[in-house]
Amino acid sequence: MPAPTLLLVDDEENVLHSLKRLLHQEGYTILTASNGEEGLEKLESTPVALVISDQRMPGKSGVDFLRLVKERWPETVRIMLTGYADIEAAIAAINSGEVFRFITKPWNEGEIKEVIRQALERYDSTTKLVEALKSSNLQAVKALSEAVELKDPYTRGHCDRVAKYALGIARRLNLPEEEIRYLEYASYLHDCGKIGVDREVLNKAGELTAQEWEQVKKHSQMGENVVKQANFFLRIAPLIRSHHERWDGSGYPDGKAGEEIPLGARIIAVADAYDAMTSDRPYRKALSPEEAVAILSKEKGKQFDPMIVESFLEFLEDNK
Numbered sequence: 001m002p003a004p005t006l007l008l009v010d011d012e013e014n015v016l017h018s019l020k021r022l023l024h025q026e027g028y029t030i031l032t033a034s035n036g037e038e039g040l041e042k043l044e045s046t047p048v049a050l051v052i053s054d055q056r057m058p059g060k061s062g063v064d065f066l067r068l069v070k071e072r073w074p075e076t077v078r079i080m081l082t083g084y085a086d087i088e089a090a091i092a093a094i095n096s097g098e099v100f101r102f103i104t105k106p107w108n109e110g111e112i113k114e115v116i117r118q119a120l121e122r123y124d125s126t127t128k129l130v131e132a133l134k135s136s137n138l139q140a141v142k143a144l145s146e147a148v149e150l151k152d153p154y155t156r157g158h159c160d161r162v163a164k165y166a167l168g169i170a171r172r173l174n175l176p177e178e179e180i181r182y183l184e185y186a187s188y189l190h191d192c193g194k195i196g197v198d199r200e201v202l203n204k205a206g207e208l209t210a211q212e213w214e215q216v217k218k219h220s221q222m223g224e225n226v227v228k229q230a231n232f233f234l235r236i237a238p239l240i241r242s243h244h245e246r247w248d249g250s251g252y253p254d255g256k257a258g259e260e261i262p263l264g265a266r267i268i269a270v271a272d273a274y275d276a277m278t279s280d281r282p283y284r285k286a287l288s289p290e291e292a293v294a295i296l297s298k299e300k301g302k303q304f305d306p307m308i309v310e311s312f313l314e315f316l317e318d319n320k
């Protein structure tokens, strides 16, 4: 594989110089620019895996520049370099998805190398997933959903079962075959955004910190973005985005309620929850099918669409 190309953007010559020297040793191909405009020109002519940009520069700020990079080259991973005074802006940029990580100046060499390694791992997984989606075949999609699952070994086989349950519900509801086909793809891909969540966070046995939880919650939007990047059945993107919404409006990312939530997402939510409850997780043992059914019934009209729960319980009864 050719060395990944990194673009460094900073108006301070000495910062560019020392970063370049440090990263050159790691075998990366390095491009530099002294402001956002110049950075955009470089990106237009060369594919770049990772952009590291200073926040305070003459002309466009780092955040504004990185937002443009996100719009035009969504697969390129973005890191912000910032002084202590700008940490709030950096955190806001992470929370809005504009930036993958930030690095404070002056930096620690070990830390910067590790952040870059993680960023390139993210670039690699995302580009592979997008490529496979472009090929649009169910086999490739299944293989990839498995790759995401392997990152989270507790969920092995999860996508297969979610697809089976979701299709069972859809058939009971007499949805058109075309809708069922989209639902099948969406079931396999519903958690593909987990490709962007740190492995340690996915496999953590203890309780997540508030920040880790925020990271996990982003997987539905990241999944939507991956599917959109591949121009892959754009109709399934809203299903992936909304698979953690709740019937009573208390879910994420948009707090949609009732029929505002796409039907396919309401179906996946029930299928996903039942399979999660009946599987072992790092933080708890599996519940019995009876216990899981009792929870679904209790959450009818709260977390879940009552009609979907009814159909799913009938499906389970028929397949005993």
Ligand SMILES: [Fe+2]
Binding pocket: 190, 191, 219, 243, 244
């Ligand atoms: Fe999910």
